[in-house]
Amino acid sequence: MSTRQTARPFATADARTSNGALDMPEPDHRLDRIAEHPIFKTLVHERTRFSWILTGLMLFVYFGFIGLIAFDKALLATKVGGTASLGFYMGMFVIVFAFLLTGIYVARANTRYDRLSAELVRSLAK
Numbered sequence: 015m016s017t018r019q020t021a022r023p024f025a026t027a028d029a030r031t032s033n034g035a036l037d038m039p040e041p042d043h044r045l046d047r048i049a050e051h052p053i054f055k056t057l058v059h060e061r062t063r064f065s066w067i068l069t070g071l072m073l074f075v076y077f078g079f080i081g082l083i084a085f086d087k088a089l090l091a092t093k094v095g096g097t098a099s100l101g102f103y104m105g106m107f108v109i110v111f112a113f114l115l116t117g118i119y120v121a122r123a124n125t126r127y128d129r130l131s132a133e134l135v136r137s138l139a140k
Contacts, residue, residue: 053137057130064122068115079108 040125048054082104090101 048134048138051134051138053134054067057134060130061123061127065119068119071110072115075108075111079104124128 019085083101090099090104092100093104
């Protein structure tokens with residue numbers, strides 16, 4: 015004698031009306047108010063644009079390095095500074111460049127984007 019229960023995500027017995035339909039809350043119009051706010055739009059636009067610029071730079075450096083590995087192994091095998099090869103230093107540059115871009119993004123986020131976020135919160139609190 016096992017009873018089989020069907021899973022109803024987000025539905026409980028309390029959420030049903032007298033006719034059995036789900037009693038759904040009204041949509042939150044505060045979200046629409048935020049999404050349509052000019053400061054929010056500016057924040058999203060600037061952050062997205064800056065992120066794509068940094069992504070493009072990282073992809074250019076990374077795939078440039080991979081392209082050199084694929085098409086010019088002799089250049090990367092050139093010894094520089096004794097026993098290390100140019101490929102080693104270029105590989106290290108790719109890693110350091112990624113950290114540098116991360117630092118640039120964090121600096122921007124902690125200044126410009128945080129300032130815009132605070133301004134948005136202040137204007138929505140009115």
